[in-house]
Amino acid sequence: MADDSDPFTPLFRACTRSAVHLEMRDGYMRDDPWYIDWQAGIRHSPTDRASWWAPWHDLTLESAGRGVVIRRARVVSEPISDYVRYEYDITFTNIVAGEQVRWLPRRLATDIALPGNDFWLFDDETLLINHFSGDGDSTGHDIIRDPDVVKLCSTAFEMVWARGTPHDDYRPA
16 A cells, blocks of 8 residues: 555655544455465464565554554444454554554444545545445545545544544454
8 A cells, every 4th residue: 555656655654643544344355465365374473573564564654653643443343254354363563563443343333424435534634535346446546625524534533433442452243
């Protein structure tokens, strides 16, 4: 994901205060080599950083080192899908790189007005909306700076974050 041809990397590098990410799907890019390896029983070890460290982690670590607070919230169906179990198993990599991560079971989000798409919100000003196919493949993105849309997404994220369980305490069903 840390590719300068994609707007994500420059938005992340320009960010000065906060980057928040709301994920609401039960599966993404199922042809991801890491996911395929995980399905085959391969597990990354926190002690073997060289085997799982990727450019995304460099970008996160660099941003956190500049004082950017990076938070990721996941709204998930329970029992969780195999893909979400995979995400759960590799979330230690996000945390080592400087993210905070929380999980919210979908049944606890019924009264939260959630946007229709996953997003990143940078410095409470710029949204990077991620679009996916029904199979979880990326189909593009939009950048939105409309204050009303930013506020809707920011409010949704903060409500999910307030109700979410920190990664270290979450036990998936």
